[in-house]
Amino acid sequence: MEEMLNLTHTWVGYAVLAVFVIGYYLIATEEKFEINKAKPALFIGTFSFMLIGIYFALNNLDPTPLHHEMQKLIEEIAEIFFFLFVAMTYIETLIERGVFDALRFRLISRGYSYKKLFWITGILAFWISPVADNLTTALILSTVLYTIDKHNTNFLVPGAINIVVAANAGGAWSPFGDITTLMAWTAGKGGFIDFLMLFPAAFFGWLLTSWLLSIFVPKGEPHFDALTTPKVELKNGAKVIIFLGFFTIFIAVVGHILFHFPAMWGMMFGLSLLQLYTFYHKRKYKEHINIFVNMSKVENDTLLFFFGILSAVGALAFLGWLIYVTKLYEIIGPTWANIGVGFISAIIDNVPVMAAILKANPPMGIDQWMLVTLTAGIGGSLISFGSAAGVGVMGRMRGVYTFFSHMKFAWAVLAGYILSVIIWYIQFEILGLY
Template identity: 85%
Template sequence: MHEMIHDFTHTWVGIAVLLVFVIGYVMIAAEEKFHMNKAKPALFIGTFSFMLIGIYFAIEGLNPGPLHHEMKNLIEEIAEIFFFLFVAMTYIETLIERGVFEALRFRLVSRGYSYKKLFWITGILAFWISPVADNLTTALILSTVLLTIDKNKPEFLVPGAINIVVAANAGGAWSPFGDITTLMAWTAGKGEFKDFLMLFPASLIGWLVTAFLLSLFVPKGEPHFDVYTTPKVSIKKGGKVVISLGILTITIAVLGHIFFHFPAMWGMMFGLSLLQLYSFYHKIKHKEHFNVFVNMAKVENDTLLFFFGILSAVGALYFLGWLFYITKLYEHIGSTWANVGVGFISAIIDNVPVMAAILKANPPMGIDQWMLVTLTAGIGGSLISFGSAAGVGVMGRMKGIYTFGSHMKFAWTVLAGYIVSCLIWYVQFEIMGIY
């Protein structure tokens, strides 16, 4: 457990920062109502909180050394994940520009598959793509595929959308870079690469339970596809090479972290340099230029800034002593029940600040419990439609079809999968000791 630097929870700055966080988070949670991107209030509360702490230290004449030390540590923690995500998003945008996902979508809709088969194919793809890409991008791409298949079939679209969200979150939970929360836990040193892979059985079986129950409501028959009016889509030149470079980049990041103890973002940045060099070679050989810097401009900077802001805000709460109460909660009810409860909390509150708070509080737990909270924070957001970035993204893509209400009709299927995942974890980690 980290040594708490000070306890400022009963001072005016402690109360003020907590109040700023609560008000700011209300603005974040209600971004659709206020029509304001969540990155704006997140960035404000993260930076303003430390401004208030600085003012307090100046007024009270306190030594700023501990504050400066905490801010430097925080910058390092955020930078590791920030640049990792930045490179991953750049690769995704490059794959989109090269038509990789469009080609995938065309192949799916042109094969004449039944609704049930398409339901399972899109779910399987979501489960396997999200560990490499992120769960939000995976869910957005495959929900677009669903709409392309048949936009006038809600009895197919709603179960299919829930299946994609659950599969994307479950797939991201067992990969250190499949979800922001798992990436946070990995870079914080809460487990080695192989430890996260041990969550595969719980993630897979939990998703399969939900998918099976949802499949019972998928209609029979096949969607209409007119081969004569739908133009064929193929991957552009260089697209397959970019796929290979993306896999190589992830591999280098993982191996560098394992063998050299480098930050994972270092290998990712090296992979970005390889992509830049290949784009130059591609221009010379094929007389066609795909500009990686243009693809960088398409990266969702609001997501990165939200991440920076919310982690800064949580860092401020930690410095002031508020997160000490989380460790007391863990001591009171026990790590297992507390970590299972994290899944339900992350369905209501975004899992990023929840995971950030737990990592900062750093309750004394073994690898088994850190893997449990990684699992529950990752898959718990699927319980409610807006409980995860993947769910929010699909709601935006399928407006009026995939809604809070339509999700809650099938929420019991997601809950069943969540319970099974936790049981699988218990049997594997606590009874059999396989991790």
């Protein structure tokens, strides 16, 4: 598209770029201005195309290329939007059925030490995020962590960082564990198995960071009073819904691989199964599970932020700005550029960074696309607000897990990041195991 039409050095090119920069400043400083990041993101995404439409009308240009670009963009966004919507609906239903409350009770009632709880929550984050997503996983487990002991910051801060790093690392090796990996998967930059091959790099990088953080976790165990703490049990149907959730992911993957369906199609089929089960559940237990109420609890601001930021990046790509991203890859080479993406995604959210790279589409093999998927996923852990998981935990543990408390241990996160890249290089470039 850039070869056919380049509008970077027109008034609309500069205007859209300015709107993006100003809007993204508001997104990055949402706590300062107390504005939800979805609001400026949705504005810049939609307004950018309004400006492009005005430019086309004033200059009597054929709108066909613009319409074609918008249709492609809508399809790309819809695939991921509905995928995440169904996943979040399942998570909210599991919360309503008491699955995570029961998990929290079992952890605090068994007399585990702080160090053991540190490792358990980290391991759970690493293994749950590939199936759920890193944001939801981090929110749930940080809530569990905070309810264990609200006052012991020496335990809470390393534990929170561990959860963020584990959730991002776990999401990096699953096609649907993070928005960035989901974007790369649906864009056809790698097959399902290709993403799974990132497991060694993601796992050992997190393990090193976790081990370094564990040194600072205090000894002893949190207080638990069995007499005053009521026991929490799973509600009726919880286990069936857990099974349906895993089955939905399975159907989405199989449909994508065998039939080349969009992954969201299998997810929507899974949502229909959940709806049908609630009908059966009501007849059997005389209890109504209202899926539409659970849907209302889905983080719509996250979905709208995603829509807005991808639309904004799509506008920049249509105007021709992302040609410069491709040129950067040509100058310094894909390996160093993709390693740098991890540091950029720590400062700028990894979603627009990955969206820009996918739109620019520099010529790379599967090995390099897997590297940028890895670095964009785990690089956000370097700074507290570098990933959706980190931002979510900062909000959930306000005043405890902060930018400065995270930066005290940033060296441990950096050590894990470097190890992950080294493992990728050995596995993909030297051994060719992918």
